Amino acid sequence: MEFFKPLSTNTNESQPKNNSEIEQTKCLIIGSGPAGYTAAIYAARANLKPILYEGLQPGGQLTTTTEVDNFPGYPEGVTGPVLMENLKQQALRFGTDIRSGYATSVDFSKQLHTVVIDNEKTIQSPAVIIATGATAKYLGLESENKYKGLGVSGCATCDGFFYRNQDVAVVGGGDTAAEEATYLAGIARKVYLIIRKDYMRASKPMQERVAKTKNIEILYEHQTKEILGDENGVHGALLIKKGKEEVKIDISGFFLAIGHTPNTVVFKDFLKLDETGYIITTPGTSKTNIQGVFACGDVQDPHYRQAITAAGSGCIAALDAERYLGNL
Numbered sequence: 090m091e092f093f094k095p096l097s098t099n100t101n102e103s104q105p106k107n108n109s110e111i112e113q114t115k116c117l118i119i120g121s122g123p124a125g126y127t128a129a130i131y132a133a134r135a136n137l138k139p140i141l142y143e144g145l146q147p148g149g150q151l152t153t154t155t156e157v158d159n160f161p162g163y164p165e166g167v168t169g170p171v172l173m174e175n176l177k178q179q180a181l182r183f184g185t186d187i188r189s190g191y192a193t194s195v196d197f198s199k200q201l202h203t204v205v206i207d208n209e210k211t212i213q214s215p216a217v218i219i220a221t222g223a224t225a226k227y228l229g230l231e232s233e234n235k236y237k238g239l240g241v242s243g244c245a246t247c248d249g250f251f252y253r254n255q256d257v258a259v260v261g262g263g264d265t266a267a268e269e270a271t272y273l274a275g276i277a278r279k280v281y282l283i284i285r286k287d288y289m290r291a292s293k294p295m296q297e298r299v300a301k302t303k304n305i306e307i308l309y310e311h312q313t314k315e316i317l318g319d320e321n322g323v324h325g326a327l328l329i330k331k332g333k334e335e336v337k338i339d340i341s342g343f344f345l346a347i348g349h350t351p352n353t354v355v356f357k358d359f360l361k362l363d364e365t366g367y368i369i370t371t372p373g374t375s376k377t378n379i380q381g382v383f384a385c386g387d388v389q390d391p392h393y394r395q396a397i398t399a400a401g402s403g404c405i406a407a408l409d410a411e412r413y414l415g416n417l
């Protein structure tokens with residue numbers, strides 16, 4: 090089925106002359122984390138001539154981390170920004186048209202899907218791959234922002250390794266906090282688990298794992314007032330116990346585990362989301378409830394949230410899109 094006018098192989102020629110013109114493409118990718126770029130590499134190699142919009146944070150969450158030691162293929166490790174630049178270059182090498190801009194509205198009600206970029210440019214495509222990721226929640230403290238990447242992290246599996254035999258803190262009382270605290274306990278000397286209520290929200294088995302781990306100290310009814318540090322990074326945190334008493338802990342790492350927000354607001358009128366806002370895909374595929382709309386990476390994954398799992402699901406999305414287009 091013909092959904093769009095044939096485009097020139099020269100991507101520059103496919104650009105509209107002005108923003109009011111509707112542009113059509115065969116495959117549109119929204120988001121530029123490991124999922125988006127991997128989808129682009131596969132889609133471009135399959136000659137789908139993908140257009141990729143980078144979104145609000147080009148390169149995604151990994152651009153805010155330092156060393157990435159667990160992405161296969163980098164025996165000496167790699168920094169987050171370098172890894173993302175490498176993925177971008179690989180996507181460009183096969184002809185991906187990478188552009189800045191983010192999706193401000195969509196219409197997935199017809200077979201030819203419509204996406205508006207930056208409230209002004211309309212682009213239509215029969216295959217849309219959503220890779221908009223998720224954003225780790227932060228407490229919103231000024232000191233937290235100041236020491237991001239210098240001891241403050243939203244991902245223990247990414248950054249925990251750097252705190253071998255040191256003391257660290259994890260904030261949160263859910264499954265992520267319990268998981269991150271037990272993970273860090275295997276690396277760090279001591280882990281403080283800072284919980285604002287007098288109980289943990291985490292599931293029973295996770296609570297039991299935490300309770301069994303000797304070097305985790307749970308601080309119930311504690312809230313973080315300030316993260317303390319200097320030019321070398323974090324060296325402590327000031328907590329408030331039961332709303333009044335100030336407590337200082339000495340730590341070199343401060344990990345947030347108070348949840349993630351999937352970046353799906355713009356899609357919510359069309360796509361089925363779970364109760365926390367993640368896009369629901371058919372298990373084992375990237376297919377959403379709308380034909381021709383695929384989701385990959387953290388935007389549809391509340392559980393693993395790793396660069397490599399995101400990249401793998403980006404590959405799946407491109408293959409699903411290619412097959413879908415082949416059957417039209």
Ligand code: NDP
Pocket residue numbers: 228260261262263264265266268285286289290346347348349391392
């Ligand atoms: P949750 O929303 O379940 O928990 C967030 C935690 O952070 C809560 O304890 C909450 O406190 C706390 N919190 C939120 N805001 C603040 C704040 N401003 N200051 C201090 N504490 C705060 O998020 P998770 O990421 O833990 O889990 C998300 C989903 O993923 C859940 O459904 C979970 O079960 C699932 N998951 C499953 C895993 C597994 O099965 N292995 C692993 C990880 C996640 P309060 O309780 O007071 O609201």
